[in-house]
């Protein structure tokens with residue numbers, strides 16, 4: 101094995117669970133199994149080192165300047181990558197020293213140019229409790245708390261981490277307790293990391309405080325152990341002091357409205373798609389705002405004062421288009437300062453991160469001033485000062501920077517006199533050389549003498565062969581070409597030395613200044629972070645204000661009742677996607693006054709039941725975010741959690757049957773709903789036989805209704821008409837249905853909710869609209885009549901009634917007849933008529949089985 105490969109193996113052995121990216125010049129190379137893995141995942145060529153030898157070593161590589169995109173794909177596929185850099189300059193003789201400088205993992209991955217936001221969760225199961233710490237690597241926000249198991253799991257699931265850190269030995273328990281996170285990347289950490297006394301003192305030392313209680317967390321709380329584990333992990337993988345993490349905030353038990361991952365997915369809250377709530381609400385100008393908006397959508401608030409504080413600002417912004425425009429313009433200039441700060445503190449920063457901070461800080465005074473003009477907005481302004489740092493960066497960082505510091509040009513002219521003088525020397529080199537050439541020509545009288553420079557041989561004076569003999573005495577021969585001789589003089593030699601050192605001098609000076617800038621940024625990390633947060637909050641609220649104004653949203657009144665009263669509500673996403681066809685608004689009307697808590701919604705397929713249900717959930721989410729909602733008016737009592745059981749998504753991948761998933765989700769709801777929960781049930785029981793399904797649906801409603809003091813608000817859409825009887829049997833239940841109009845040409849969906857059970861299903865009408873052949877429809881109608889008449893118990897008998905059974909024959913025959921009936925002979929050319937006859941003859945012969 102060559103020394104270089106030995107070096108590779110040495111590092112690979114230290115990081116066996118990572119792919120090793122081994123820097124070789126302009127490439128990162130991988131060898132052995134890593135090369136095979138990377139070539140398969142990244143679709144890059146697998147070659148081999150030492151091609152001719154017998155023991156070929158698989159090898160694959162990616163260019164260093166585009167490494168981010170490859171890393172992104174590996175991380176998305178769940179891999180960890182150790183980056184092994186060259187740490188000495190190659191001299192062509194000895195082996196370059198290399199060392200792993202960071203580890204890229206799903207939770208720590210912060211690419212420069214994408215929305216990727218690394219989210220790490222650390223969790224510790226202890227008895228009936230679960231302690232969690234949630235770390236947002238991009239913003240440095242760290243939160244932690246200890247909860248009863250179920251509460252902890254739902255907070256964890258709502259956070260949707262990219263990576264979960266567990267105490268060694270708790271993986272099995274994690275899988276069992278958090279089924280929705282089974283596909284999440286997990287890392288086992290040592291017990292010691294989680295132990296509260298050590299962990300707390302470690303954090304206190306880091307932040308230079310005497311006790312975590314200053315931040316509202318008990319030093320003995322296992323949550324402190326989880327918090328320390330998360331921070332340590334980030335520092336360990338990034339080989340840095342994560343100085344952008346400046347505090348831990350306790351997660352209060354009733355701080356957020358909880359939306360588990362299942363519900364987040366069911367409601368399409370933040371998917372990439374153009375049907376997500378995020379897509380409708382996002383008018384953010386900055387990546388920081390987008391990140392915050394996503395957070396707000398998935399973790400709405402559960403505190404009326406906090407919700408109203410946001411509403412006040414949204415109202416202010418919604419009502420003032422000029423303020424929105426001014427603020428929007430300023431925010432549009434801001435870039436992802438939060439992430440750049442994180443990248444710099446985590447040693448992944450590049451000059452462009454410095455530029456991002458400079459450009460963004462530059463807008464801060466104006467943004468602060470604008471916010472200060474308004475009472476509501478002024479509450480957001482952070483108490484910190486970044487003007488000095490901004491001035492430093494304005495003076496020191498160039499207006500456009502290269503990707504790497506070593507390319508030079510990061511530091512602005514005028515900042516450092518020594519750097520400037522080297523630069524002007526370097527810039528003046530060509531004019532100096534021209535003047536030198538002119539002077540030498542005059543001195544020697546040789547007209548075709550030339551002065552020049554070449555990368556390999558350096559500076560020279562060139563005289564064509566014929567005149568070479570006339571070279572002045574002080575010319576020293578340097579090189580002989582075919583047609584010319586090259587010389588150097590002492591003066592030119594001195595100039596050459598100066599020029600060569602200029603380059604390394606300039607680089608050294610730039611590096612020194614840059615290191616000072618990094619230090620200045622780190623010293624102000626907390627202020628930068630709070631400012632970034634301020635910009636993100638403003639941006640998010642501005643976005644909500646703009647959408648509220650443009651879409652005609654209203655401010656919901658929030659209180660401690662159990663009301664859910666919404667007048668003329670619209671579905672925020674469907675109303676946008678419908679385009680010209682207006683969305684038909686509908687009401688919700690649960691109030692303490694009318695005592696309604698459960699609505700059974702029936703009505704034909706396609707009538708809008710599911711839309712109505714999702715609308716309720718989305719409006720609840722929006723209202724608790726502090727957003728305005730698509731309605732005329734609303735009064736909503738605080739909700740602690742939205743549960744959904746909606747439709748069958750494909751769960752085969754998880755190895756569970758559709759019905760099993762349906763029941764697991766239902767069980768979860770029945771166990772954990774409280775009197776403040778909002779529950780959306782769309783066709784529970786559908787996945788099994790009619791009677792099983794009906795019985796389950798019926799008892800679910802009974803159960804939810806029966807908990808007198810813990811009656812949640814429930815919207816239940818169903819095709820089981822039998823359920824409508826419940827409203828007569830039990831209090832608090834109301835029957836709603838979607839209105840339809842019947843006409844000669846079939847049913848028309850009015851999409852309007854009526855307070856009455858629907859009379860029947862109209863399934864056959866929908867089948868007709870969908871183009872099911874008329875013969876099948878007729879047979880269905882016949883059967884339906886029989887079922888209804890005889891009572892469904894006798895359906896076995898019906899099934900075996902052969903004389904009415906439908907065959908493929910009828911369907912085809914009917915198609916021929918339909919076509920014939922539809923044609924208009926008077927308006928056909930003889931040719932078209934002939935064609936029709938031929939075709940129908942063919943069809944009929946097929947139907948009748950002629951060969």
Ligand SMILES: Nc1ncnc2c1ncn2[C@@H]1O[C@H](COP(=O)(O)OP(=O)(O)OP(=O)(O)O)[C@@H](O)[C@H]1O
Pocket residue numbers: 674682683684685686703704705706707708709710711712851852
């Ligand atoms: N209030 C409304 N205004 C306008 N269009 C609506 C409205 N509600 C629903 N729609 C339209 O009707 C379509 C069908 O709605 P939805 O899926 O909610 O019906 P459904 O009653 O749940 O049907 P199924 O019983 O088959 O599940 C939606 O895709 C939407 O485009």
Ligand SMILES: [Mg+2]
Pocket residue numbers: 709710711782
């Ligand atoms: Mg539906």
